Amino acid sequence: MKIECVTLHLIRMRLKTPFVTSYGAHSDRRTILIEIADADGLTGWGECVAFDTPHYTEETVDTAWLILERFLIPAIVGVPLQHPSEIPELLAPIRRHAMAKAGLEMAVWDLYCKRAGIPLSQALGGVRGEVDSGAAVGLQASEDALFRVIERFVEEGYRRIKTKIKPGADLALIERIRARFPDLPLMADANSAYRLADAARLRQLDKFDLMMIEQPLDVDDIVDHAQLQRQLRTPICLDESILTADDARKALQLGSCGVINIKIGRVGGLTEAKKIHDLCVERGVPVWCGGMLETGIGRAHSLALASLPGFTLPADLSASSRYWERDVIVPEITVAGGRIRVPDGPGIGYEVDRAFIASVTERKQTYRMS
Numbered sequence: 001m002k003i004e005c006v007t008l009h010l011i012r013m014r015l016k017t018p019f020v021t022s023y024g025a026h027s028d029r030r031t032i033l034i035e036i037a038d039a040d041g042l043t044g045w046g047e048c049v050a051f052d053t054p055h056y057t058e059e060t061v062d063t064a065w066l067i068l069e070r071f072l073i074p075a076i077v078g079v080p081l082q083h084p085s086e087i088p089e090l091l092a093p094i095r096r097h098a099m100a101k102a103g104l105e106m107a108v109w110d111l112y113c114k115r116a117g118i119p120l121s122q123a124l125g126g127v128r129g130e131v132d133s134g135a136a137v138g139l140q141a142s143e144d145a146l147f148r149v150i151e152r153f154v155e156e157g158y159r160r161i162k163t164k165i166k167p168g169a170d171l172a173l174i175e176r177i178r179a180r181f182p183d184l185p186l187m188a189d190a191n192s193a194y195r196l197a198d199a200a201r202l203r204q205l206d207k208f209d210l211m212m213i214e215q216p217l218d219v220d221d222i223v224d225h226a227q228l229q230r231q232l233r234t235p236i237c238l239d240e241s242i243l244t245a246d247d248a249r250k251a252l253q254l255g256s257c258g259v260i261n262i263k264i265g266r267v268g269g270l271t272e273a274k275k276i277h278d279l280c281v282e283r284g285v286p287v288w289c290g291g292m293l294e295t296g297i298g299r300a301h302s303l304a305l306a307s308l309p310g311f312t313l314p315a316d317l318s319a320s321s322r323y324w325e326r327d328v329i330v331p332e333i334t335v336a337g338g339r340i341r342v343p344d345g346p347g348i349g350y351e352v353d354r355a356f357i358a359s360v361t362e363r364k365q366t367y368r369m370s
Contacts, residue, residue: 001081001115002038003108006073008065009033010363013295015323018138029293030061032068033328033357036107044111045352047298048103049265056240056292057099057219057266064100069367072097072104078369084108085271098243098268105269106301114347119304121342121349124274126307130339134160134314135322136189136291139169146173147180157338160185160211160314166193171204178208185314189214192240196224199231211313212237212259222247225256235259239290243267245275252283259313263290264301273305281310291316296329300348303333307342314338328357 010032018027032048048068050059071094079090087105094101113120121128135153140146150161163177165188174188187210194202194216202216212235217224219240229236235258242248242260244267251257260280262273280287289306292298299317306315317340320332327333329350333340343349 001112002079003036003077003081003111004039005037005366005368006077006104006107007035007037007364007366008068009035009357009361010061010065011295011328011357011360012362013324013360015293016321016325029295029323030362031295031298032061032064032103033295033297034068034103034107036104036111038111038115040115042111042114044107044109044114044347045297046103046106046108046110046301047265047294048099049263049292049294049298050099059097059099064097064103065363067094067097067100068104069365072100073367076104076108077367081108081112084112088269088271099265102265102267102269105271106264106298109270109301110347117346119342119344119349120301120347121304121307124270124304124308126304126342127309128307128342130341131289131303131306131311131317132159132314133317133319133335133338133340134158134162134185134288135318136162136316137164139164139166143173143176146177150177150181150184154181154184157335158314158318159338160187162187162189162214162316164189164191166190167198167201171201174205174208174210185211187211187214187237189239190216192217192219196228199228202228203232206233210234214261215239215241222251222254222256225251226254229255229257237261239263240266242276245272245279248276248279252279252285258285260285260287261290262287262305263292264305265292265298266290270301270305274308277305277308277310286310286312288313289315289317291318293323295324296320296327296333296350297348297352299333300329300343300350303340303342304348326356328353
């Protein structure tokens, strides 16, 4: 397999409703779709899930475009490849920039699977034909608005609800959600809004029978999380702190968490995501697949990953209609009975809607072998 050209599509899509976290609000989603092609004309697609601002990680849409254009694409175009797992080594001389690397590697996985005529889920070692779906609920303007959103997702069959919390919108909020939905599988996502000094406050969440508290402390911390976890009955789930399989190993060794959220973009690609999954399976630690407000392309890759055996908790993978009036794939992703079917077609298993992509594209550039 040899990549002959790479095309970057910078698109902008309007979210159906703003998504609000402790980092801020998102109303539009700019994202980079990455299309690669080989000499036979087969194509593979990936997505760089960086945001416009460097609040989740240091990457942004614009810095990712620059890194892809100047460093990452030249490192792989025209290079003979036997397997997508070779990509991380080729890109290793460029430090960090995990989301840009992940988008490119995802496209290689898709192309590889299409050439082999197999689903991406099969190539990764997936064992499930369906994946349990959970919904993430951003901070709302009022509690009544929050309850209406949760009720709608419960009625639609989602199997877990994740709600955002931050100081001043936490204990009373969770208490009222739990009183309204006593049997709801519920987790809280703090997005690093707390400090170790808040341990006593966070310990009060134990009484609400949460599945987990996601990333309560600093984004690059595993030491304080270990101290906090010893004070909580509720499992801590690490997100931003886990960038590599080595990070996961150290966190588990320290006892920093009881659950790990795996996001393909955050960890630099499917190859590293699978390493983290395999490590957690070996250690008996549950994992789940997080979302990044992706289009259907990024979500299709996450769906394939979530079919692996260690993903025992519902994923942040909802229907395309959850965020978009129209998605970039055909058919769109749907949820039935709280589950999403894992496609069995080659590659990601969905067709790309080129006409719609063209209609929302702000910038496009193709890079070929020199």
